[in-house]
Amino acid sequence: MADKSRRYDKMSRDELYELAQQREIEGRAELSKEELVTALEQEEAGPDAVQLLLRQHDEIRRLFGEFDARSNRPSKKKEEIVRELITILVKHAEIEEQVFYPAVREELEGLDSEIDEDLEEHHAAELLLWELDHLSSDAERYDAKVTVLKENISHHLEEEESELFPEVEKQMSEERRRELGAAMETVWRVAPTRPHPLTPDTPPGNVVAGIPGTVIDLTVGAVRGVKRLVRRGS
Ligand SMILES: [Fe+2]
Ligand SMILES: [Fe+2]
Known part of the structure; x- marks a missing residue:
């Protein structure tokens, strides 16, 4: 520097x-x-980890808004929006689970139960994402599934924004948040785009299990770097 x-x-x-x-x-x-x-x-x-996650939260809300603006009729456009939602939600969960949550859990006090709840909410959402990934928009209750997903995700984003993120901004240095932001950008580039609700969501199991075979070789170095960053502390 x-x-x-x-x-x-x-x-x-x-x-x-x-x-x-x-x-x-x-x-x-x-x-x-x-x-x-x-x-x-x-x-x-690197970007501030919290700001990076907040920008993605905005994009997730925008996509749900776009879906809501469509009519009840099945359409290719609705399926495209859902595909975009699946991709961003799976990748967003991946960078939180591989980098952000483990670092917060290890370095900050008193946030364990909050993170456990967040992981369970990710898991529940991923089951719905998996179903939607296998359905077309003329399926029975397609819109209802997207509505329930939106309600669950909205609650999750609000909780992160009102409880977890302010605590991280208060307790973690900006330098460390930027290190985590850089690590999250690395994981984002190789993160899966399809839901795998039954694979582990905490380290070390999630680090390799969540990454498609074709990019495992490419990722090993990045993941080692991430683990080093996560272990390092501020
Ligand atoms: Fe989350
Ligand atoms: Fe989030």
Whole structure:
């Protein structure tokens, strides 16, 4: 980080701004030269884990809203939305279960029962996702299954946002949250996109079981890195 800072220090504000533009750093136009250096360093360290999860929560809610806006009639469009929901929900659960929850459980006090409940809620949702993954939109109770999934997931997201995330923001350093964010981005790239409700959801079982065979070789290094990060503590 120090070397990079020195490199940035030699750059003009215009050069820093151009880099910030390439990396799509928000609010870059209002930032001073020093603030641009800080923003670039933070961007390199990885996204804040909590902010990354919150952005995904927003996208999940947007997709449920899109489904709700469709009529009761079966349609390919509804199936496409459900496919997108399955993908984002499975991958989101995977990065929480492989990286976020284990780190929070190990490093912070008093959140064990909260995380146990979260894992059970993931498991219940994944059973419904598995069913939806095998149905077309003309199936009996297709819409009802999506509605129940939405109710369960909404409750889960609200709980994470009102109880778990504020506690993590309070107790965990920003540097550590960015390390976890970077690890979650790595796992996101190789996470499965289809539900596997009967595979383990806690380490070490979930680390390999949840990853498709074709990418296991690619993943071993990443997973070792994740485990190191998770074990390391702040
Ligand atoms: Fe979750
Ligand atoms: Fe979440």
